[in-house]
Amino acid sequence: MRADARENRARVLAVARDLFAERGLEVPMAAIARRAGVGVATLYRRFPTKESLVVEAFSEQFAVCQGVMDDALQDPDPWLGLRMVIEKVCLLQACDRGFTAAFMASFPDLHSEVRDRTWLGFVALVQRAKDSGHLRADFSPHDLTLVLVANGGLSSLPAEVAVAASQRLVAYLLESFRAGTDALPPPVPLSLDLVLGQAVPDNSVGR
Amino acid sequence: MRADARENRARVLAVARDLFAERGLEVPMAAIARRAGVGVATLYRRFPTKESLVVEAFSEQFAVCQGVMDDALQDPDPWLGLRMVIEKVCLLQACDRGFTAAFMASFPDLHSEVRDRTWLGFVALVQRAKDSGHLRADFSPHDLTLVLVANGGLSSLPAEVAVAASQRLVAYLLESFRAGTDALPPPVPLSLDLVLGQAVPDNSVGR
DNA sequence: TGCTAAGTGGAGACCCCCGTCCGCTTGAGG
DNA sequence: CCTCAAGCGGACGGGGGTCTCCACTTAGCA
Numbered sequence: 001m002r003a004d005a006r007e008n009r010a011r012v013l014a015v016a017r018d019l020f021a022e023r024g025l026e027v028p029m030a031a032i033a034r035r036a037g038v039g040v041a042t043l044y045r046r047f048p049t050k051e052s053l054v055v056e057a058f059s060e061q062f063a064v065c066q067g068v069m070d071d072a073l074q075d076p077d078p079w080l081g082l083r084m085v086i087e088k089v090c091l092l093q094a095c096d097r098g099f100t101a102a103f104m105a106s107f108p109d110l111h112s113e114v115r116d117r118t119w120l121g122f123v124a125l126v127q128r129a130k131d132s133g134h135l136r137a138d139f140s141p142h143d144l145t146l147v148l149v150a151n152g153g154l155s156s157l158p159a160e161v162a163v164a165a166s167q168r169l170v171a172y173l174l175e176s177f178r179a180g181t182d183a184l185p186p187p188v189p190l191s192l193d194l195v196l197g198q199a200v201p202d203n204s205v206g207r
Numbered sequence: 208m209r210a211d212a213r214e215n216r217a218r219v220l221a222v223a224r225d226l227f228a229e230r231g232l233e234v235p236m237a238a239i240a241r242r243a244g245v246g247v248a249t250l251y252r253r254f255p256t257k258e259s260l261v262v263e264a265f266s267e268q269f270a271v272c273q274g275v276m277d278d279a280l281q282d283p284d285p286w287l288g289l290r291m292v293i294e295k296v297c298l299l300q301a302c303d304r305g306f307t308a309a310f311m312a313s314f315p316d317l318h319s320e321v322r323d324r325t326w327l328g329f330v331a332l333v334q335r336a337k338d339s340g341h342l343r344a345d346f347s348p349h350d351l352t353l354v355l356v357a358n359g360g361l362s363s364l365p366a367e368v369a370v371a372a373s374q375r376l377v378a379y380l381l382e383s384f385r386a387g388t389d390a391l392p393p394p395v396p397l398s399l400d401l402v403l404g405q406a407v408p409d410n411s412v413g414r
Numbered sequence: 415t416g417c418t419a420a421g422t423g424g425a426g427a428c429c430c431c432c433g434t435c436c437g438c439t440t441g442a443g444g
Numbered sequence: 445c446c447t448c449a450a451g452c453g454g455a456c457g458g459g460g461g462t463c464t465c466c467a468c469t470t471a472g473c474a
Binding site: 215245247 | 449450451452453454
């Protein structure tokens with residue numbers, strides 16, 4: 001790959017990251033190209049589809065997520081680990097308008113091995129936190145998804161308040177998650193697979 | 208207005224309500240027309256813009272909202288009233304994919320008198336609930352917006368789980384809202400006006 | 415310095431959506 | 445039954461999105 005091409009590719013990625021964070025995934029490819037000072041074709045030569053650009057642009061953030069989970073698993077205090085996972089991932093979500101959508105969009109593509117390993121790790125963390133007596137007994141690992149989806153809804157807020165709103169929401173929720181509170185309705189079996197398998201029927205208007 | 212025209216209008220409205228609830232506001236006008244068995248022009252003769260159709264289709268739900276708030280204000284137990292407001296409005300949101308967006312879109316048009324009256328009523332309800340000792344002292348009326356926006360995020364879930372997820376989320380949150388729990392970071396001044404005034408800059412690609 | 419393959423950008427094909435226009439159809443009063 | 449305004453539907457204009465094609469430019473090696 002030629003030197004100038006490599007530089008262009010890097011600039012495109014940086015611009016894409018910025019714009020996705022600022023405006024969400026619906027930012028047009030042409031806008032990214034213009035801001036990066038290249039033509040649309042250059043984008044499409046390096047990233048065959050918009051989705052591939054999205055995945056590449058967010059791969060760093062996904063790695064951070066992975067790291068957060070690993071750290072949490074190694075924390076001797078499982079309750080603290082759990083709190084950290086929720087707080088940090090929600091903060092990532094709140095700071096980056098495109099993060100949730102990118103996460104959802106690329107989740108099926110993430111190597112299922114990685115994905116399953118992470119999920120099982122979280123399940124174990126939840127169990128340890130319950131055993132330690134700090135996490136309420138009827139907390140379900142699926143509640144992580146619940147928190148993520150709810151917190152993702154905040155990305156419709158203007159950036160100035162999104163972070164503060166997310167922090168307050170998470171604080172409220174974490175307080176409920178602590179042991180010693182009353183019983184809840186049964187947990188929702190809310191796997192990410194379910195979230196992703198949304199039917200989008202009958203979009204073919206021409207029939 | 209001719210009899211057949213009135214019938215068509217009613218059918219369009221019914222179909223629109225169904226489709227908006229099922230798929231959200233981004234359902235095309237053509238799809239509504241097709242399902243209602245009419246042409247696109249018929250839609251636009253009765254409803255000059257898509258937005259006007261949305262507002263009309265959801266006016267019933269908005270009235271329900273208003274009623275919920277009124278009921279809550281008249282409940283002798285302010286904490287119960289507060290719970291009811293949150294639970295019922297969140298349920299409406301969870302059952303209807305288009306509700307949140309329609310609410311946001313039509314909010315500026317709602318006569319500001321109605322809007323202010325409702326808001327002030329809620330603020331009063333919050334104060335009474337605090338005075339009764341059931342609601343935590345650092346709860347902010349703006350937290351209602353926080354709950355609504357977070358709960359609105361759940362509408363990205365498939366319909367089968369959205370309601371259950373919403374109920375669990377609300378149950379968690381209400382538990383935190385009860386008096387006697389620890390202090391939280393300061394409340395977010397999260398008015399609906401702020402939510403609505405989202406900048407959508409630089410969308411004019413042609414420059 | 416000259417050659418060539420890699421790289422480039424913009425025009426445009428294709429699709430989807432909102433909203434309009436216009437020639438045809440039909441309800442219903444006389 | 446006849447008339448005609450009210451009603452109708454589909455074609456179409458305009459705009460914005462993704463992605464492709466192709467004639468031109470340039471980096472970098474000999």
